Structures are given as structure tokens and as C-alpha cells.
Amino acid sequence: MFHALFLPALAAFVAMSAPEAAQEQLPLEVSETCDVSSLEGLSAEDLLRKVDELYRANTSEADIRMQIITPDWERTMSMQVWSEGMEKTFIRILAPKKDRGIATLKLEDEMWNYFPKINKTIKVPPSMMMSSWMGSDFTNDDLVKEATLADDYTSTREDTGCASLLTLVPKEETVTVWAKIEVLVDLGKLLPMEERFYNERGEKVRTMTFSDLKEFSGNLLPSKLEMVPHNKEGHMTVIYYDDLRLNVELDEDTFTWAKLKERFN
Numbered sequence: 001m002f003h004a005l006f007l008p009a010l011a012a013f014v015a016m017s018a019p020e021a022a023q024e025q026l027p028l029e030v031s032e033t034c035d036v037s038s039l040e041g042l043s044a045e046d047l048l049r050k051v052d053e054l055y056r057a058n059t060s061e062a063d064i065r066m067q068i069i070t071p072d073w074e075r076t077m078s079m080q081v082w083s084e085g086m087e088k089t090f091i092r093i094l095a096p097k098k099d100r101g102i103a104t105l106k107l108e109d110e111m112w113n114y115f116p117k118i119n120k121t122i123k124v125p126p127s128m129m130m131s132s133w134m135g136s137d138f139t140n141d142d143l144v145k146e147a148t149l150a151d152d153y154t155s156t157r158e159d160t161g162c163a164s165l166l167t168l169v170p171k172e173e174t175v176t177v178w179a180k181i182e183v184l185v186d187l188g189k190l191l192p193m194e195e196r197f198y199n200e201r202g203e204k205v206r207t208m209t210f211s212d213l214k215e216f217s218g219n220l221l222p223s224k225l226e227m228v229p230h231n232k233e234g235h236m237t238v239i240y241y242d243d244l245r246l247n248v249e250l251d252e253d254t255f256t257w258a259k260l261k262e263r264f265n
Contacts (some may be wrong), residue, residue: 031188034162039187044157044166048150051185051192057217057246059084064241068136071234077134088255092264093134101264102134107255111140114260121261130177137206137227137237141177153181162188178205189213191222204230217246 039047062081068074078095089106093099101116111124129141149155153168166183170176179200184193195208206229210222223241253259 031162031186034186034188036159036162036187039164039190044155045150047157047164047185048155048166048168048183050190051183052150057083059246059248059250061245061248061250062241063243064239066134066136067238067240068134069234069236069238075135082250082254084250084255090255090259099134103260103262103264104133105255105257105260112257112260116263119261121257137229137232137235149181149183152176159187162186163193189220191220206230214241216241216244219246 039050042050060081060083064079064081065076066079067076075096077093077099079091079093082090087108089104091104093102103114105112105114112121113124114121124140130139132138133140133142149168152174153170155166155168158165158167164185164187166185168181168183170178177199178197179202180198182194182196182198184195185191186193191213192210194210196204197206197208199205206227208228209226210224211226212222212224213220214223215221216223221241221244223244225239227237227239229235
């Protein structure tokens with residue numbers, strides 16, 4: 001999900017060798033006490049699927065702010081996001097004024113952007129999937145990623161107190177730029193705290209952290225996501241969920257070309 005957009009962005013890697021090493025990287029928000037008796041028999045894949053299920057909804061609608069920070073400038077975009085399962089996503093930018101009406105439609109593994117000022121729809125080619133989306137530290141690939149991590153990766157589990165470090169390596173058939181992903185899970189809340197992405201040289205390329213828990217449609221979920229690229233000093237993208245409504249009824253034309261090209265004042 002971002003829900004289906006950025007909290008896949010849960011969709012978006014060499015294992016920690018000792019519990020002490022994992023302990024050094026635990027975020028401050030991790031639960032101090034927890035009852036993990038019901039989780040002890042779960043494999044790393046089972047735990048990963050349990051976390052993934054928390055973000056699953058038949059449909060969702062969200063009001064989101066995206067803050068893009070660089071050493072030279074900052075800007076904040078307000079947008080609405082609709083999703084259906086993991087296959088369909090529609091994003092419409094509301095602000096700032098110069099970007100208002102720009103829209104993105106994702107259907108399965110294909111994506112199009114609509115630019116109202118030039119009244120043009122552009123399909124994002126495979127060669128551009130790792131490019132930045134709207135100048136942020138999220139890529140086009142982050143938006144179209146539809147499979148769960150449990151489906152695409154083989155995982156191992158290392159528990160330390162109320163945290164579990166899941167180390168994921170891609171399956172042979174998985175097409176990805178990530179050689180390894182580490183997912184730090186709070187076992188008390190059964191929520192992700194951090195995701196770390198590594199290239200094939202073993203270098204940590206970016207880190208996404210989850211914080212500021214809020215209740216959305218009866219579910220306690222992180223309302224703030226921070227993506228920090230480690231190869232671009234001073235860059236960061238922060239996503240704030242102002243509202244998230246799950247399992248809502250959506251219009252039949254929500255994920256259509258007509259909706260994508262709809263004039264929006």
C-alpha cells in the first residue's frame with residue numbers, strides 16, 4: 001500500500017550476523033515489552049506476510065503530503081491517492097498550483113503520467129522505472145511494485161527483544177535492482193519500523209523509516225514515512241498521511257484513461 005503506493009512502498013538487502021549487531025540499529029520507537037509467544041513458531045516469510053496483511057485493503061483513499069528536501073530547495077506537494085488491491089493506483093496532485101492536476105495512473109505493471117498544462121499523457125517506459133517520481137526520492141518502480149516482499153524474496157529472521165530483523169534476498173526469477181533488503185519489525189505492534197535497501201556491491205543505497213502511529217479505519221498504522229538516499233547527501237523525501245480510508249466504495253471510472261485525462265480545476 002502508500003498503502004498500494006508507498007506503504008508497498010513495503011513492497012520495496014548481507015544478514016546481520018549477531019543479535020548485538022541488530023540491537024545497535026534498533027530505532028527508539030520499538031516496543032519495550034511485548035508478548036511474542038504467538039509469533040515464535042512463525043518463519044521469516046510467515047512474519048513478513050503477517051506484516052504485509054496489515055496494509056492490505058480491497059480499496060483505499062488517502063490524503064497525503066509529500067515533502068521533498070534537498071540542499072538547495074524544498075517543496076511540498078498535496079495529493080489524493082486511490083487504490084484497488086495492489087494492481088491499481090491513481091494519484092492526483094492538488095498543490096502547489098503549478099503542479100495541480102498532474103495525475104498518475106498505474107495498472108498492474110504499467111504506468112502513465114498526465115500533464116494538464118500541455119494536455120499530454122506519457123507512458124513510463126521500462127528504461128525509466130528507476131527514475132525519480134516528481135523529483136522525489138521514490139522511483140517510478142516504487143509505484144508499480146505490486147508483488148509482496150514475501151513472494152519476491154527469500155527471507156531469514158533474527159529476533160532481538162521486541163524487534164525482528166528480516167533479511168531478504170531476491171529469488172532467482174525476481175527482477176530487481178536490490179541485492180538485499182532488511183526489514184526491521186516491531187513485534188509488539190507487528191509493524192515495520194525501517195527498511196534498508198542494498199545494491200549488489202553490498203552498499204546501503206537508501207533507508208525508509210516508519211513513524212507517528214495513527215488510527216485509520218480502525219487500524220493503527222504509521223502516518224509518516226521518510227526515505228533517505230545515502231548516495232545523495234542532504235536529500236530526503238517525507239510522506240505524511242493526513243487521512244487514510246480503507247475499504248471504501250470507489251467510482252467505476254477511478255482507474256481509467258478518462259479519469260487520468262479529466263480536467264481538474
